[in-house]
Amino acid sequence: MNYFKIFFVFILLSTSLFSDAKEGKELFNQASCLQCHNHEDFGNKNTELKMFKDIEARVQACQLAESDELFDEEVHDIAKYLNKDFYKLKE
Numbered sequence: 001m002n003y004f005k006i007f008f009v010f011i012l013l014s015t016s017l018f019s020d021a022k023e024g025k026e027l028f029n030q031a032s033c034l035q036c037h038n039h040e041d042f043g044n045k046n047t048e049l050k051m052f053k054d055i056e057a058r059v060q061a062c063q064l065a066e067s068d069e070l071f072d073e074e075v076h077d078i079a080k081y082l083n084k085d086f087y088k089l090k091e
């Protein structure tokens with residue numbers, strides 16, 4: 001039981017310490033995203049996304065629809081990656 005708790009805390013810590021755009025890129029490539037999107041879908045002028053949190057909300061909506069079962073933290077990382085490489089919106 002105690003081992004389980006320690007393990008759980010470790011997982012929580014490691015996801016928050018190492019989460020960033022790099023992680024987001026890997027998640028993006030592993031999740032379902034590329035089944036429907038290619039990179040030209042992101043950050044082009046026709047987008048309705050105006051703020052970083054819009055990207056996050058959209059990633060959340062897409063991944064829920066596809067049952068990717070990502071954690072909020074992972075959704076955040078993917079949004080970070082998309083923003084860094086494509087949208088370049090203010091956070």
Ligand code: HEC
Pocket residue numbers: 028031032033034035036037041042043044046047048049055058059062063066068078082
């Ligand atoms: C079943 C198909 C499908 C999958 C899988 C999917 N999306 Fe989407 N996504 C859409 C559709 C449809 C739209 C709305 C039309 C559009 O804007 O291209 C959209 C829009 C978006 C947008 C907004 C694009 C813009 O600038 O307007 C983002 C960001 C996005 N998806 C990210 C993701 C991410 C990240 C994943 C993987 C976790 C993902 N999507 C998986 C279908 C999908």
